[in-house]
Amino acid sequence: MPPLRPWLSHDKRRCAAWLGALFVVSGLSALPPAPPADMVLIPAGNHTPLLRAQKDPAQVPVAAFYLDVQPVTNADFLQFVLTHPRWQRSQVSQLFADQSYLEHWAGNTDLGPHAPPGAPVVRISWFAARAYARWQGKRLPTIAEWELAASAGYDGPEGKNDATLHRDLYQWLARPTPAILPDAAMARLNFYGVRGLLGLVWEWVDDFNSAMVTGESRADTGLDRSLYCGSGSVGAKDTGDYAAFMRLALRSSLRASNTTSSLGFRCARDLSP
Amino acid sequence: MKKNCALLLATIVLNQGMRAGDPLRPNHRCCEEQPAGAYSANSIYQLDARWTNDDGASFALGQLRGRPVVLVMFYASCGYACPLLVADMARLREALPANVRPQVQFALVSFDVVRDTAASLKAYRDSRRLDAQWTLLHGDNNGVKELAALLGVNFRQEPDGSFSHSNVITILNAEGEIAHQRLGLQGPLDDSMKALVTAAARPGGAGASAQESSPAIQ
Known part of the structure; x- marks a missing residue:
């Protein structure tokens, strides 16, 4: 079976x-029960971390989980701020979201011409993304979960062998973020039935701050036992996957209150809530 | 200024990200209408996580409001950096001027939501001879993640149950705003002490300007 x-x-x-x-x-x-609405089951698999200590396993097992088919859209997030005013642009604490939080929206509860309802919501902080996920009874995916889901190609579970996917991904990486993002529903489904993990917007993950790197390249080349305690504080071994390195660099450089024009999110859920 | 490789990459990638301000909507996050008693805009006491102290009593970080705090995230079974961090906190305390010392609070918040129960923290307090000036807290996963994110502390749990984590000593002023952070283990404590003396001299807290505070990891 x-x-x-x-x-x-x-x-x-x-x-x-x-x-x-x-x-x-x-x-x-x-x-497992049928996936909740607008989510798909990502079957259990293995994530190969980009950064690992010598004694760390090469692969991290990931349990099956549910993942949103597409990133959270402007229309989705509008519903959230309508019922949670403390996350509206003019209300949010600067501790939890920086100055550019939702700044492309026309107003607190008005999307306007730069934020089409179906486009992924961006200029979202980690705190705001988590608050939305909690409201939905969901959570943010972990790095391992996100990377596992994104490791699939269009037609098979091994995206690294998918030339079309690579072509699309690197074309996207080479382009600046458009002023108005495309509709999330237009992104091509991958093998697991998930849209837009690669080639639409960058996405927050729950443990974005779990990498023991300083972002300072000289300090990252070896074990820095002063800044970090524990076995996780080592450098990268495998530099082959350029896009994955971009994601690692982005995550390592973010603070939880940061918002940017190309960073959105989607939610995940455990199989048993 | 040190070039920061990861940040540079991210900046290229994001190309319009992280703008410092918005000239079109100046001061849109102004807080003039903040009700009396509410925390200031930069106060980490806005975090609504609940904690438990080593007496087993429920605790909100806002209970530390009113006096400066030396705050460290740690875990009790840590064999390397945490004992050094706690020792640095104790050194800091000894080095404080006698009139400032009694005003300062020392708080340890655990990463380990499973093993660092009230009883474990109580045992830790006893073994380290930490007096009533010290507050030892444990919480839930969400609280730990969000506090770490606010402090810029990176952490992850390893397969063996230990934690990898940034070594950071944070000085909070009386309002719970980050007044100073010492990153790493080797740095001198002079700046932390100055921040504490300044914070103690301004019990209102709000006077500690953003210029004095230093960002965490980045």
Whole structure:
């Protein structure tokens, strides 16, 4: 019995569910419940961290989880600030969001011409993204979860072998962020049924601040036991994946209150809430 | 000024990101209408996480308001940096002028939400002979993550249960605003002490200007 895969059609899924039910009855295996609306199941897998200490395993196991199909849009976030005024532009504490928070919106609760409803919301701080996720009964994905979901190609689970994906990704990296972002729903689905992880906007992750790097290149080349305590404080081993390094550099340079014109987020959820 | 490789990369990537201000909407985050008693705009006491002290009592960081604080995130079973950080806090205390010393509070907040229970922290207090001037706190995952994010403290739990973390001593003024941070283990404590003396002299706290504070990791 192969694991139930989220990209199966509904008919196939129903069929698989029946099969699964038989297994449950016979006590052999249990299927996860159907994904919540607008989320997909990312099956358990392994994440290969870019930075690791010598005694760290090369791969980190990631449990199956649910991930939003697309990044949170302006329309989505508007619903949040309408009911949570403390996260409106003029109300938010500067401790939790910097000066450019939602500055492309026309007003506190007015999207305006620079923030189409269907475009990913950007100029969002980590604190704001977490607050939204909590409101939804969700959370931000971890680096390992996000990278696992993004490691898939368009047609298979191994994105590194997907030439089309690479072409799209590096074209995106080479372009400046457009003043008005495209509709999130237009982004191409990857193998897991997720849109826009690569090539739309950068995305916050819950543990963006878990890398024991200083951002100062000389200090990062070796173990700096003064700034950091623990085995995590070492340099990178594998410099092959340029885009992944860009993400690492971005995450390492961010403070939780920072907001930028190309940084948005999406939510995740555990299988059992 | 040191060139910061990661930041430079990110700046190239983001190309319009992190603008310092917005000339079109000056002071849009002004806080004139802040009700009396509310925390100042930069006060970390705005964080609404709940903590528990080593007596098992519920604790909000805002309870530290009114006096300067030396704040360190740590975990009790840490074998390397945390004991050094706690020793530095104690040295700082000894070095303070006699009229300032009693005003300063010392707070240790644990990364370890599982093992650092009230009882473990109590045992830690006893073993280190930390008196009533010290507050030892543990909390939940969200509180730890958000406090660390506010302080610019990077951390992660390793597979063996230990924590990798930035070594940072933060000085808060009476309002809970970051007045100074010492990064790393080797730096002198002079600046931390000056920040404490300044903070103690201005119990209102709000006078400690942004120019005096230094950003954390970046």
